[in-house]
Amino acid sequence: MTSTRQTRTVARGSAPRSRTQALSGEQIVAATRAFLDEHGFDAFSMRRLAEHLGVGTMTLYTYFRDKDELLDAVIDAGAAELRLPPRKGPWRPRLEQVLRELRRGLERHPDIVRLRVTRPIVSPGALRVGEAGLEALRDAGLGPREAALAWRTLFNFTFGFAAFTPGETPEPERRQARATLLALPPEEYPEMVALAAEGAAALGGEEPFEFGLALLLDAIGALVPPPPR
Amino acid sequence: MTSTRQTRTVARGSAPRSRTQALSGEQIVAATRAFLDEHGFDAFSMRRLAEHLGVGTMTLYTYFRDKDELLDAVIDAGAAELRLPPRKGPWRPRLEQVLRELRRGLERHPDIVRLRVTRPIVSPGALRVGEAGLEALRDAGLGPREAALAWRTLFNFTFGFAAFTPGETPEPERRQARATLLALPPEEYPEMVALAAEGAAALGGEEPFEFGLALLLDAIGALVPPPPR
DNA sequence: ACCTGAACACCGTTCAAGT
DNA sequence: ACCTGAACACCGTTCAAGT
Numbered sequence: 001m002t003s004t005r006q007t008r009t010v011a012r013g014s015a016p017r018s019r020t021q022a023l024s025g026e027q028i029v030a031a032t033r034a035f036l037d038e039h040g041f042d043a044f045s046m047r048r049l050a051e052h053l054g055v056g057t058m059t060l061y062t063y064f065r066d067k068d069e070l071l072d073a074v075i076d077a078g079a080a081e082l083r084l085p086p087r088k089g090p091w092r093p094r095l096e097q098v099l100r101e102l103r104r105g106l107e108r109h110p111d112i113v114r115l116r117v118t119r120p121i122v123s124p125g126a127l128r129v130g131e132a133g134l135e136a137l138r139d140a141g142l143g144p145r146e147a148a149l150a151w152r153t154l155f156n157f158t159f160g161f162a163a164f165t166p167g168e169t170p171e172p173e174r175r176q177a178r179a180t181l182l183a184l185p186p187e188e189y190p191e192m193v194a195l196a197a198e199g200a201a202a203l204g205g206e207e208p209f210e211f212g213l214a215l216l217l218d219a220i221g222a223l224v225p226p227p228p229r
Numbered sequence: 230m231t232s233t234r235q236t237r238t239v240a241r242g243s244a245p246r247s248r249t250q251a252l253s254g255e256q257i258v259a260a261t262r263a264f265l266d267e268h269g270f271d272a273f274s275m276r277r278l279a280e281h282l283g284v285g286t287m288t289l290y291t292y293f294r295d296k297d298e299l300l301d302a303v304i305d306a307g308a309a310e311l312r313l314p315p316r317k318g319p320w321r322p323r324l325e326q327v328l329r330e331l332r333r334g335l336e337r338h339p340d341i342v343r344l345r346v347t348r349p350i351v352s353p354g355a356l357r358v359g360e361a362g363l364e365a366l367r368d369a370g371l372g373p374r375e376a377a378l379a380w381r382t383l384f385n386f387t388f389g390f391a392a393f394t395p396g397e398t399p400e401p402e403r404r405q406a407r408a409t410l411l412a413l414p415p416e417e418y419p420e421m422v423a424l425a426a427e428g429a430a431a432l433g434g435e436e437p438f439e440f441g442l443a444l445l446l447d448a449i450g451a452l453v454p455p456p457p458r
Numbered sequence: 459a460c461c462t463g464a465a466c467a468c469c470g471t472t473c474a475a476g477t
Numbered sequence: 478a479c480c481t482g483a484a485c486a487c488c489g490t491t492c493a494a495g496t
Contacts, residue, residue, distance in 0.1 A: 023460090046489060056462045058490085063460095067489065122409045127421055134420035148424055153441030157382065160389025180351050191363035192356055195377055212382030219448035252479090275470060285481045287471085292479095296470065 023055065025063040029073045033109070036074070041111025046070075072123060075112065078105050080125035084132040091140035092217055098132045099158050099213060106162035113163045130155070141224045150220050157216060161209050252284065254292040258302045262338070265303070270340025275299075301352060304341060307334050309354035313361040320369035321446055327361045328387050328442060335391035342392045359384070370453045379449050386445060390438050 031053055036044055046067055050057040064070040082101040085094040106113050133154065137147035181189075181196030260282055265273055275296055279286040293299040311330040314323040335342050362383065366376035410418075410425035 045487085047487085058463080059461050061461095061490075122406050124413075127410075127413065127418060131418045131421050134424065138420055144420075144424060144427060147420070149437055149440040150444070152437050153386065153444055156389035156393055156441065157386045158389070159393050160385035160387070163392060164385055164388050177351050181356075184353075184356065189356060189360045191367055191373075191376070192360050195363065195373060198373060208378055208381050211378040212385065215379070215382055215448040215452075216444065218451065219444040222447065222451075223444075274468085276468085287482080288480050290471075290480095 023053070023059065023063065025073065028060060028063055028070065029077050032070060032074050033077065036109055036111065071112065075121060076123035076125040078109060079123070079129055081105070082129060084128060087135050087139070091136045092221070094136040095133065095217060096213065098129065098136065099154055102129055103158050103162055103209060106159065110162065113159070140220065146223065154216055157212055161212070252282070252288065252292065254302065257282070257289060257292055257299065258306050261299060261303050262306065265338055265340065300341065304350060305352035305354040307338060308352070308358055310334070311358060313357060316364050316368070320365045321450070323365040324362065324446060325442065327358065327365065328383055331358055332387050332391055332438060335388065339391060342388065369449070375452065383445055386441055390441070
């Protein structure tokens with residue numbers, strides 16, 4: 001966090017940097033995260049980031065091969081900050097913590113989720129999350145293969161949630177969507193219309209995520225073999 | 230499908246179009262889908278599509294306000310093609326069909342999933358999918374609120390799966406990822422390393438999706454109140 | 459090694475103009 | 478209404494050059 005504040009300063013003004021070393025990869029990553037938080041992904045570009053940092057665009061390429069590599073580093077930095085549980089204690093609260101933290105991290109940069117979707121993420125920071133999840137599942141008593149399958153299910157659910165839940169839909173769009181649903185022919189879309197009528201489709205906040213998480217953990221609990229005794 | 234073939238012809242060559250009407254929105258949508266299937270999302274641009282169609286770039290803007298509107302139409306067309314079950318019969322196989330179809334549709338255009346993630350999708354074609362899913366859940370005996378929550382869980386899982394499962398990772402990258410995992414310090418990443426060692430992380434094909442789907446449907450089945458008698 | 463401006467090969471979209 | 482080329486305000490990245 002010190003590094004974040006430092007870079008914020010660099011990013012904001014035209015403070016004279018030390019003559020020995022103008023920049024560092026970490027500073028660029030921190031500035032990128034600050035930029036994304038402030039202006040959103042659509043506003044982000046290498047040129048704008050460089051301007052923000054008060055350096056020439058091509059300077060960034062001294063530290064990162066290309067834009068993708070920079071974004072990978074941003075993701076890794078975000079993942080490294082998640083507070084993961086140690087390998088002890090009952091599996092279920094541990095798994096809950098891992099997935100809530102993962103979701104929290106993803107929600108901080110929802111725009112990034114959108115783009116970094118295709119390539120596999122194998123940076124050390126990101127792998128910590130998978131490790132913590134797998135450990136909890138193994139400690140629950142699942143075999144390696146079952147644990148891997150269960151982790152992918154949990155991971156995809158959480159990622160899907162972060163990516164496809166419109167976090168802060170502006171009110172006008174929300175009204176519009178609701179009006180669209182209510183205007184549907186009820187013969188063809190009976191359940192959609194019924195849902196819209198009672199406003200249940202607009203369920204927000206933590207509840208939908210927690211509902212799905214509990215559903216999955218219940219199901220995983222049912223897979224666990226009873227303790228031998 | 231007739232319209233698809235028609236448009237393919239237009240898209241491919243420089244066949245002289247009728248003088249009365251050069252193009253239609255449907256033709257543009259079909260050409261976009263063909264283009265995406267053939268060249269992928271990264272290669273797609275309004276300019277290239279226009280070139281492909283043999284028209285000026287700005288002609289496309291007669292039919293669609295902007296690129297987003299065109300992509301929305303592409304998604305709607307894809308959703309409209311899914312084969313959804315009628316509202317009869319036992320809920321579980323119906324739900325399985327809805328979600329398998331949804332996944333199939335998303336996998337046809339994996340690149341699109343990536344981009345169209347933020348805005349809510351409320352086109353008629355897309356709503357059919359939600360309607361079919363909700364109907365099955367309601368018929369299973371869930372209340373409207375529970376059904377809505379369960380649907381979102383299933384939907385996010387499936388979307389997450391389509392978006393974050395590297396479908397056809399090229400072999401060299403796959404090897405690379407595996408090597409990275411195996412090179413991790415086993416004290417810090419014991420489960421990751423163990424998984425990589427037995428190749429379980431690379432599980433592909435239908436199994437991971439089916440595993441998660443079964444897990445979720447089991448859990449939903451457990452929510453269903455026993456039939457009153 | 460670190461930093462740079464100019465140039466290249468692109469974008470989506472606005473505009474003014476044509477039929 | 479449908480179609481268009483030119484122009485505008487951008488991109489990411491290569492290159493050749495500077496320190």
